[in-house]
Amino acid sequence: MELILGGIEENSDNRTREYTFTQADFDRIRKLIYQHAGISLSTGKKNMVYSRLARRVRASGLNSFHEYLNFLERGNPEEWEAFTNALTTNLTAFFREQHHFPILEKHVENRKNQKKIQLWCSASSTGEEAYSMAMAMVQAFKTFTPPVHILATDLDTNVLAKAQLGVYPLDKLEKLPKEKLKQFL
Ligand SMILES: C[S@@+](CC[C@H](N)C(=O)[O-])C[C@H]1O[C@@H](n2cnc3c(N)ncnc32)[C@H](O)[C@@H]1O
Structure with a gap:
């Protein structure tokens, strides 16, 4: 009423x-x-x-x-x-669904002989997931220049602008393990 x-x-x-x-x-x-x-x-x-x-x-x-x-x-x-x-609801975090990333690494390891690997983060929000995929690819290929192309898209143009900027408050990094912080940020 x-x-x-x-x-x-x-x-x-x-x-x-x-x-x-x-x-x-x-x-x-x-x-x-x-x-x-x-x-x-x-x-x-x-x-x-x-x-x-x-x-x-x-x-x-x-x-x-x-x-x-x-x-x-x-x-x-x-x-x-x-x-x-x-x-839109834009909840995200670096390695938010942690268990996905070792699976992704394994998946690309089986395709290492491919010339280029294309990954699509189809609802990327502010970008943490796409950057987490990039970190996972560095780990999988043991190089900072893996043969991988990552496309990040989202319906929401505001979050995409933040993703493009790639600037995050420090508290967004709190849950990242120390070795990842040291290696990537
Ligand atoms: C809850 S967030 C998840 C972000 C990230 N994938 C993660 O798991 O951390 C959901 C995102 O999906 C986007 N979204 C919703 N419908 C979509 C669509 N049809 N195409 C692309 N993005 C969409 C929203 O704008 C929002 O940023």
Whole structure:
């Protein structure tokens, strides 16, 4: 249930909201992001969607999610990009799924006679996974110039810009073993 209290909305979990955000708005967003980017948002993500997109409603100078979605659907390409970027979840870390990397090393070791090995990090977020793959390749080939090409892509243009920059806060490196820190950074 949602109550509108003099311009500030109170929703069922008693949080106040600056903009009206109805179930129909949420359903419309779920449908749009699925059609546009293949992202499937679960029905439990309503509060998350509100907090991610309220910034876009504000930045667009509009008064409600309904107006914002009408504006979006009129086809502004820059807003589609911002809308998509706001709805992606970019959690990542160096060697986040540690057990994958020895498997990758083994996989390329069996292909060492190939001229060039191409790896694709298809949802790279801010780049930690692609750089972890690069470190694993240095280890597998025992050289800093392994015959490997790594392509990193992501739907979210903001995270890709960070990946390209390759600058990370020190706390992002805390979980890396000391020998890797010494060897690579
Ligand atoms: C949780 S992060 C995972 C990052 C990294 N792969 C890792 O495991 O550490 C998920 C990433 O997938 C991206 N993403 C979601 N849908 C995508 C798609 N259809 N194509 C490319 N990237 C996508 C998001 O933008 C986000 O950065």
